[in-house]
Amino acid sequence: MKKGVMRPGHIQIRVLDMDEALGHYRDLLGLIEVHKDSEGRVYLKGWTEVDKFSVVLREADEPGMDFVGYKVLNNEVLDQLHKELIEFGCKVEEIPAGELDGCGRRIRFDSPTGHMFEIYAEKEQTGKWGVSKVNPEAFPMDLKGMKATRFDHCLLYGPNIAGTIDLFCNVLGFDLAEQVVDDEGTRLAGFLTASMKAHDVAFIEHPEPGKFHHSSYILETWEDVLRAADLISITDTSLDIGPTRHGLTHGKTIYFFDPSGNRTEVFCGGDYHYPDHEPVTWLAKDLGKAIFYHDRQLNERFLSALT
């Protein structure tokens, strides 16, 4: 049931070297660099996103993800969900407006899988980058690299995904769109949506808490994914796997790593979800095909290389 969460709004990613990271996120992925704050964090976004930023890079000793933020409809929703998060038993912290430049008050909370999330209602809306509000052209002329259009979702690994899925579905109003279950009926992966997309966030069961598998950016066509593969070779970027298709969500995809070892995905296409849809189920015994539809075989790296 929808509870007023609209979409993934931002992700803060830790990198070992900011200049190298900008070579990846700005020059290769093609995100737009929009801001640098007084702490040295760099803010970026995909050109089609209307809010000021969606990706925040922070230099640190340990790569990984600090938090993911979801934008909610308005302040009433924010206050209501704030209460419900406390009732659910989350450790909840209120971050004042302006802690991220251009973003309003945020409610940050922890989760059973050990990840930090936040919700917020307000962010400076600067409009799509490079096209005018009225009679917008198809795209701006001066995009770089893969020309990523928006930050789409992330995949997170941790223990007790049942708990985090409960939190997302029952407090935040996400739907379970797709899942992997084993012979005993235990859910090993859950793909959750707050929209019509096959996933706005996904979780995979893993012993170590708070791990980050990838952040994902959407492209328009399969041709764009193939061109992304060319760019990965041209720049000698660390490739994980692809171009290929997922069984889960059926997205067409390629995975590669940023210079600090955080995984990035660009993809196109995929399933859609309406609230009356049953979750799409894949069996754990067919996990290879569920993850890599063409190879039908998992590689160790996909399961173990996390930040």
Place this chain on the structure above:
Amino acid sequence: MSSETDQTPQQFLIQVTNRQQSYQCIEGESLLKGMELENAHCIEVGCRGGGCGMCKIRILEGRFNSKRMSKAHISDTELAEGFALACRVYPCGDMQIESDHFEIKSAAEK
């Protein structure tokens, strides 16, 4: 002639003692990339960026330079003990290393 030979990058012998394998690493490449270029398989390959820890090794002998590595996988104590991430280590001569030091930590061990 001699200027040509000067430009040929040096090769260093990397012995991976736990696997009883060795390979030649080209000067200027990381231990991990050098291994991949030789199509050798004696260190696990993950992100190649010092983040995931899959290529964790212990350096037994040899001189090298290194780039920043994730503290989640190489603490200051471990660094002092010779642990490192092969994708961030650039040999300056022959080296002896031990691979397969990556382990997944569960919640209890964190």
